[in-house]
Amino acid sequence: MSTLFEKIIARDIPAEILYEDEVCIAIKDIEPQAPVHFLVIPKKVIARLGEAEKFDQSRLGHLLLTASQVARELGLVDGYRTVINNGIHAGETVPHLHVHVLGGRQMKWPPG
Numbered sequence: 001m002s003t004l005f006e007k008i009i010a011r012d013i014p015a016e017i018l019y020e021d022e023v024c025i026a027i028k029d030i031e032p033q034a035p036v037h038f039l040v041i042p043k044k045v046i047a048r049l050g051e052a053e054k055f056d057q058s059r060l061g062h063l064l065l066t067a068s069q070v071a072r073e074l075g076l077v078d079g080y081r082t083v084i085n086n087g088i089h090a091g092e093t094v095p096h097l098h099v100h101v102l103g104g105r106q107m108k109w110p111p112g
């Protein structure tokens with residue numbers, strides 16, 4: 001069965017797409033937690049960071065560089081936060097790896 005994000009990548013479910021290439025897609029989060037909140041998602045399904053393998057190394061790097069590129073394009077000059085929720089304790093809800101990028105307001109530390 002396809003993951004939610006595979007359905008978005010296949011255009012079976014609509015999403016606001018900010019960027020796409022052969023490796024990943026960046027979409028606006030449907031329930032934004034900051035003025036800017038987008039997700040960078042690999043097209044290859046990796047359930048979560050903890051299940052990434054050595055051969056995913058360049059794919060993982062690509063996700064972070066894409067997060068940085070899209071954040072720059074969206075004008076997040078004062079900073080932004082990247083988050084990867086891995087598993088139950090982190091609050092992961094979609095079992096298809098994604099990097100959250102949140103910006104446009106002051107973030108707090110420690111996170112909840």
Ligand code: 5GP
Nearest residue numbers: 015027028029030031085091092093094095
């Ligand atoms: P997680 O909780 O797994 O770290 O993050 C999943 C994210 O996916 C959440 O921030 C949630 O708002 C977002 N999300 C869930 N369903 C959809 C959807 O149908 N479209 C979009 N664009 N985002 C979604």
